[in-house]
């Protein structure tokens with residue numbers, strides 16, 4: 001029978017005394033934040049070039065040790081002004097224990113070389129210094145594995161088969177990529193903006209306030225769904241949802257917002273267009289008066305809705 005992943009109990013399950021069984025052998029899946037962190041990368045071939053790509057995107061500072069020739073994309077990153085300051089290249093083989101570059105000076109170490117005994121030695125050095133290491137050619141000695149990845153803006157997905165089938169990981173990645181909604185990146189950005197606005201409006205950490213904020217956000221996400229979340233990229237929509245929803249301790253559905261925000265938006269469009277027409281016709285006094293009246297009406301309408 002296929003095993004299923006149960007996962008930890010959610011906040012709402014906590015009350016039910018439900019304790020799913022532990023299934024050992026997993027990796028801890030994390031999203032490492034490496035901005036400005038020192039990373040040691042040993043090797044200059046195809047695998048090292050792939051490591052380098054992901055490290056550069058994470059903002060790390062990479063010390064690269066490898067003799068020439070380098071895989072061409074690595075040479076490109078070293079000379080390209082947009083990435084050159086992130087890479088310090090030592091053009092020579094790494095010497096293991098006798099090397100002046102010490103693994104203890106780095107947050108992570110990665111070897112991608114065609115030299116098993118040297119990789120094993122680097123791994124041993126890292127264990128002694130308690131530095132996490134990825135050894136591309138000896139999976140059992142890795143503290144962490146890479147995986148097939150999808151990155152669409154802030155959304156990141158990683159697939160791991162626990163080292164069993166890297167190619168299978170890439171194939172599963174392609175299935176997931178096809179299944180994702182086209183505008184998923186916009187959904188994630190939209191909900192990110194709403195969360196950030198909410199935290200400005202209701203600051204503080206933990207306690208009752210924190211719980212309220214989380215409950216409201218969770219219910220709102222469930223009510224709106226991923227597709228509608230793209231609409232939170234619009235500032236007016238966010239304000240409306242927070243004014244009407246959060247401030248009143250209730251939920252506002254996408255359909256409720258649709259009417260209101262569109263109406264206000266349309267008014268503004270009309271005001272703008274009307275203003276232009278009047279200016280073009282040169283009837284400025286009457287136009288300005290009417291525009292001021294319209295703006296005042298909108299202002300009152302907006303505030304009455306709060």
Ligand SMILES: C[C@@]1(CC(=O)O)C2=NC(=C\c3[nH]c(c(CCC(=O)O)c3CC(=O)O)Cc3[nH]c(c(CC(=O)O)c3CCC(=O)O)/C=C3\N/C(=C\2)[C@@H](CCC(=O)O)[C@]3(C)CC(=O)O)/[C@H]1CCC(=O)O
Pocket residue numbers: 050134135136137138139142144145146147148149159160161162163164165166167168169170
């Ligand atoms: C996912 C991906 C991420 C990445 O590297 O960034 C990744 N390998 C990728 C591709 C790939 N690697 C290999 C092939 C040839 C076909 C095949 O063997 O399947 C292909 C396919 C190809 O190139 O298309 C050969 C290979 N890989 C490893 C060994 C050593 C060994 O097993 O002994 C050998 C044998 C060398 C030999 O035979 O001599 C080891 C590892 N490779 C991992 C990750 C980790 C486990 C991932 C997992 O849990 O699934 C792990 C354990 C350690 C690590 O690398 O961290 C990336 C796909 C990225 C993408 O396409 O986007």
Ligand SMILES: NC(=O)c1ccc[n+]([C@@H]2O[C@H](COP(=O)([O-])OP(=O)(O)OC[C@H]3O[C@@H](n4cnc5c(N)ncnc54)[C@H](O)[C@@H]3O)[C@@H](O)[C@H]2O)c1
Pocket residue numbers: 042043044045046047048065066067068069070071092093094095112113114115118136137166
């Ligand atoms: N994890 C993976 O996804 C994966 C995939 C394919 C291969 N591999 C394994 O990873 C290793 C590297 O693969 P590759 O395709 O990049 O090989 P490669 O032959 O293209 O590159 C090896 C690189 O290591 C450099 N090198 C050798 N000795 C060195 C030393 N002492 N110090 C610094 N650099 C040194 C070489 O100059 C070369 O640049 C292989 O052993 C392979 O078995 C892993």
